[in-house]
Amino acid sequence: MKTPPFLLLAVLVFWGWQSDLLILGALMGVALESSRFIKTRWDLSTDDFRRLWNFCVLLAGALALYVFSTNEGGGGFGTLVHGSAAGRTATLSGLHTASTLARWMPMMFFLFIAAQNFSERETIPLSAISLIFRRRQQNAVGIKPEWYVNIAYPYFIVCLFSASIHANEGAHTFFGGEGVLLAWALWPLRARRFNFAIWISTFLLALALAYAGSRGIGQLAQLAQNYNAQWMTRWLSSRPDPTQAMTAIGQIGELQMSSAIVIRMETKNGAPPPSYLREASYHSYRSQTWFAGGSHNEFLDIPAAANSGGTAYDLVPGKTNTADVSIACYINGWSSELSVPESLLPLPSGSGRLENIPSSVVAVKQNLTGGVLAAGPGFLIFDARYGAGATLDSPPNTNWDLTVPTNEIPALEQIVAELKISSTNPAQVELAVAQFFANKFTYSTWQRPDKTPHPNETPLARFLLRTRSGHCEYFATATVLLLRELGIRTRYAVGYYAHEADGENQYVVRGRDAHAWCLVWNDTTKAWEDFDTTPGSWVATESQRAHAWQSIKDFFSWLHFQFSKFRWGQSHLRRYILWAVIPMMGFLLYQIVFRRGRKRQAQKSNNKNSGAIPWPGLDSEFYQLETKIAARGLPRQSGEALSDWLARALAENTLADLRAPLAELLRLHYRHRFDPNGLNAEERKSLAQKVNTVLKTLAEK
């Protein structure tokens, strides 16, 4: 069905406007609509349409390749074949490729729609578009009539869809534009039994409903984001924000923790695993939230270690690392700057060097509080070398690392008084604090509602003075602030506590192993050291939360792990698949060739059979005479009977003596050619001989 006048122009202008290709869109629209005024038409066959379609598809493929390559989209061909060597900066950006292609679709298929509009039939044969349809048409029993379709409306839909592929900037231009265009498109298709007033009021009501709906969707998404930001990001999404850590301090009820495996570790040579895997540390505490006092911009690129081929990074240059652990973790965050997954790496305390970083990692960065950010694949396996001594954290800063929020000071002073610490030796102070928490506090993930409200009491004060029961965030926060109150520089660290073995030298870390603890500055060694006051019973308490079907969940977790390895190119499976695919493709190719070969053979033998029955008379020697006489400047016209031509050719006086023998020969030739009984052997021989004689005579003349 044809579109109403100028609808294609309008939609292409709209697409151009929305995609910042206004002039191009307008030109394309004018070109298409000009077919209403220009009456010249091309006689395009099904084959022509097929070639045009193939061209458009190839163009789409080439554009996809172009967009893919300009994205530096890796994880694809290069890394598939060459492994780690090729794709240093490569990371899959398929989403970007797909959206760019979707936006360019009107351009890709413009030639095809233009061919339709300027063709005589003004429709497209279906077999030009679909290979399967074409084959079936060819193989169909009997003659199958060709189906023709007008693709103007589908093209309109494609343009409208492409126009919608751009960032949501809050403007209503798209909604208004699509409303007008859809009204324009639907008007000719309306039900004729209703008058204009009913139609337009229905349309406007639908428009209003849709507007409310789209606003509602926007608000719903916003709500979901906020909801997520409040607590889901902290406890369900396993990666913390490097700039701040919102704690669950003060929340009432049961703390929900996931038992999904989030990290897998493998130690070398039977060495024990690192107990703490730190992701980030923070130094300022305000309103139940810890801050690192900066932003993403404070992350600085870590250059790849020399002579490592870009696979190793020195976090603490010159450090002697004594232990080595292989860590596999998911990269769950997203870098809006690089448009790739990005998150903090869980690293053992005292990590000095990262090795075997895959080539798909685009950037490795660190901030001042010891967070290491990796961007690139959604899953990462690497080796961390670590040891006691220097860490990559910045040295203590008096402004941050001794600061206690004023609203927490009264409670802390009460505790300091209760501790009755006389020594100023940090080690003794730490010991006293550790004993204080171990003896007087219990671990609990449950916070009961406060029956006697204390309006000015902070949740931490409540924990320290009254409930004395809480989860690791309470202990870590309280310890950090208490030690600061006692003059020791501390920071708040978050990460995981690794304790669960899973086979020889292998360990798993679950979501519920997420932990918070304290970092204490050791003036003697000039290094930050882990200091954990959470009662040791917390591991057992958390483990009790394991479900009966834990092993089934672990199996799926393992499947997810294996799939992630494959998905993000961290296994050799991709290459195995490539090698598995090659024989499969070979087999398919063999099938195709085999079938084709048979078909060709069959066709050949058919041709042979049809050639075995030659048209009678085609071997007549008379044709030699015809060629010879024509060479004398008297060619036979197309459609001219031989006898007429001969009469014309022999009008020349020099050939007068040939008239009689040629007339006789023509008669014989005609008989040889058309007489159902043909010539007998003698006559056939006579024809050949007589032609030869005349040829000789002609040669002499």
Add this chain to the structure above:
Amino acid sequence: MKPIYRLFYLSYRVIGGAWYWARRRFTTAGLFVAGGIIVTGATGVDIENTMTYQAFTLLFAFLIFGFVSSFFFRAKFSATRFLPRVGTAGQPLPYRVEIKNLTAKPQTGLTLLENLTDPRPTFAEWLAFQMAESKRVRPFHVAQRRRRNPFRLATLKPAEIPPLAAYGEAEATTEILPLRRGILRLTGITVARPDPLGLFHSFVKISAAQTVLILPKRYPLPPIALPGAVRYQEGGVALAANVGRSEEFVALRDYRHGDPLRHIHWRSWARIGKPIVKEFEDEFFVRHALVLDTFDTEPNSEILEEAISIGASFACTILTQESLLDLLFVGHQSYCFTAGRGLAHADQILEILASVKNCADKKFATLEQLVLNHVSIVSGCICIFQKWDAARRIFIEKLKALNVPLLVLIIVPPGGGISNAGESAVETDGSLHVLEIGKIEETLAKLK
């Protein structure tokens, strides 16, 4: 494997049902809108990077209004179909439908839709077809000719209903394209009204059950000189047909031992005092047997359909005013129908052929027995076989030995042939013809 096939069957039923519903409920524009909802719904999830969700809401709102408006169509109609008694598979069947508006509100812009019985097969039928297809179709060969869904009964064309005045009548012309032979059951008529935007239909259903017999497809046949000569038919046409009996006799004669009692002329016996019998005029005419092979394990065999079509073509073409045609085949039992010379018309043979099914529980020997019992009275045999194997070859050799003139037609799948051709004399004497599906018409046209 069976649970997987169950799952496939379930999805076939659900998808088939949903598609049928969508095709009737949505107009073409509505189908585009519904497709658009699916695409924009999938891509519009990311509301930050695309505006597709706005298109989704708009298209969705259109359909909501269409759906809601479908509840406000409160018309009443009655309808009468003027349907022919028979149709032919593959041939459009146009007919008229008279629609009467039973309310005081005039109606315009309505569409008439026919309702058929649910053509979806049972699991057993569906599985049998899939198994047969999996044997036939080569894996990975996507372009290989696949069989049209054999369960599809007909394609229906929606018809526009002319404007109906209050309590007025109008006549719509619609068309069915039957795809299968057999009885086509129409369960009712649906009157559809589009919503103001022209996307979604609301329905008023009218109960109007009716059936039409769909005859097999036929091929044009050239004038074929069928094998065989005229044969004496004892007892004349009437007796030959086993129906009634003719009182037309030429003479009376004395009873001879062995004369049937029914031929005794009682009045003459009473008058003369000795048994006298009637002597009938000898009937000599051509009588052909059309032998249809119904032995194949596949219930929806394409070959059987072609065999029936060829049988129907012969039944229509042979001049039955001058000759008799016996249709011999085996179904639930052995059947022999005779048509011609006023006994029955070719149409009746076609009606029988419209209902023939493959016989899975009997052996080819049943047909062989039926034909051999019958062969003494026929001038010649036209045998239509679904395959060529030892049993059929032996059968043909037996007929040859009885000097029965033969025309043997073997149907083979596209690109197929008969194995071990030329081993038997029957394969080389020119009476045997191989008909490849897809080239049957041209091969039949070459028959002499």
